Amino acid sequence: MRMRRVLIAIGSMVLLAAPVLAFQPSAGQGQFVPIDQLPPADQLPAAPLLITAYAFVWAVLMFYLWSIWRRLGKVEVDMRALEQRSANRNRAR
Amino acid sequence: MRKLFTPLSVLVALMFIYAPVMIASAPYESTMGLVQKIFYFHVPAWMAMFTAVFVCGIASVVYLFRGKQAADRVAVAAGELTVLFGAIGLVTGPLWARKAWGVWWQWDARLTMALLLELIFVGYLLVRKYGGPGSDKLAAAMAIFGMANVPFVYVSVNIWRTIHPLTTVVPTLGTSMGPRALAAFWFSALSFMLLFALLLTLRVHLEERRAELDRLYLAEEE
Numbered sequence: 317m318r319m320r321r322v323l324i325a326i327g328s329m330v331l332l333a334a335p336v337l338a339f340q341p342s343a344g345q346g347q348f349v350p351i352d353q354l355p356p357a358d359q360l361p362a363a364p365l366l367i368t369a370y371a372f373v374w375a376v377l378m379f380y381l382w383s384i385w386r387r388l389g390k391v392e393v394d395m396r397a398l399e400q401r402s403a404n405r406n407r408a409r
Numbered sequence: 410m411r412k413l414f415t416p417l418s419v420l421v422a423l424m425f426i427y428a429p430v431m432i433a434s435a436p437y438e439s440t441m442g443l444v445q446k447i448f449y450f451h452v453p454a455w456m457a458m459f460t461a462v463f464v465c466g467i468a469s470v471v472y473l474f475r476g477k478q479a480a481d482r483v484a485v486a487a488g489e490l491t492v493l494f495g496a497i498g499l500v501t502g503p504l505w506a507r508k509a510w511g512v513w514w515q516w517d518a519r520l521t522m523a524l525l526l527e528l529i530f531v532g533y534l535l536v537r538k539y540g541g542p543g544s545d546k547l548a549a550a551m552a553i554f555g556m557a558n559v560p561f562v563y564v565s566v567n568i569w570r571t572i573h574p575l576t577t578v579v580p581t582l583g584t585s586m587g588p589r590a591l592a593a594f595w596f597s598a599l600s601f602m603l604l605f606a607l608l609l610t611l612r613v614h615l616e617e618r619r620a621e622l623d624r625l626y627l628a629e630e631e
Contacts, residue, residue, distance in 0.1 A: 360507060360508050362442055362443035362444035362508050363443060365444055365447070365504045365505070365507060365508055366443060366444055366446055366447055366504075368504055369447045369450070369451070369500070369501040369504040369505070370429065370450065372497070372500050372501065372504075373450055373454070373497055373501065374425075376493065376496060376497055376500075377493075377604070380493055380608070381608075381611075384608075384611050384612060384615055387615055388614070388615050388618065391615065391618045391619055391622055392618070394622055395618070395621070395622055395625065398622070398625050398626065398629065399625075401629070402629060
């Protein structure tokens with residue numbers, strides 16, 4: 317009886333081991349493959365990356381210039397409003 | 410400087426328009442090809458960023474130890490430009506890396522330290538904006554720590570094993586890539602440095618106007 321249980325346990329383990337082994341991930345990469353050896357379809361085109369990089373520089377600089385211009389404009393508007401308020405107060409006196 | 414502002418703006422705009430012509434005429438690098446041309450504005454952006462960090466750090470030292478408000482205005486202007494040029498470097502770098510290394514990002518010493526430097530100055534701006542009273546002095550101390558980080562970022566590629574090119578790439582550019590590459594690089598670097606000077610002048614002017622407005626508000630309340 318005891319022997320039978322041991323055999324069932326071993327058999328179950330063998331049966332379970334098969335799918336576990338079957339779904340093991342493949343072995344890790346042993347060495348890196350330089351990108352020039354890949355087929356041309358897998359290679360990234362350089363021109364869009366270069367153009368994107370240069371366009372980003374321009375876009376960021378233009379945005380920053382616009383942001384300074386906007387902030388400066390707001391300060392000037394506030395200053396004019398303040399001057400107007402002071403002038404009105406002086407006139408009222 | 411105010412008289413020079415308009416001619417300098419025109420000059421910088423013309424230099425930025427002409428820079429791609431010079432970059433296009435530079436020879437291709439043997440292993441990276443076309444994408445290596447990002448180098449001609451990626452490195453100048455970092456040069457402008459490092460200059461901005463030093464201006465911010467030194468102005469912060471002057472503000473902390475001498476209490477000069479003018480130095481604080483220069484510091485905040487340079488702090489903002491640090492984040493601006495750092496963002497250019499951090500975006501153009503991965504675009505280059507994707508083709509050259511096959512990955513957008515690598516957590517190696519140079520890239521990680523450069524990101525941390527950028528984050529220190531993002532923190533600097535956040536502290537200044539939302540820190541409340543006394544935050545200018547706290548931010549000044551942050552800028553000094555940020556400045557101390559710059560030499561480590563620069564030499565990191567020579568000290569630690571990283572995927573990033575070494576610092577010797579720029580000094581040897583003339584001998585390795587020829588005079589056209591050298592001319593394109595320094596033309597681009599000069600464009601970025603002039604742009605930095607221009608933007609710093611403009612940003613300091615904004616801070617001066619804000620200080621004037623604050624002074625007027627206080628005078629009105631009194």
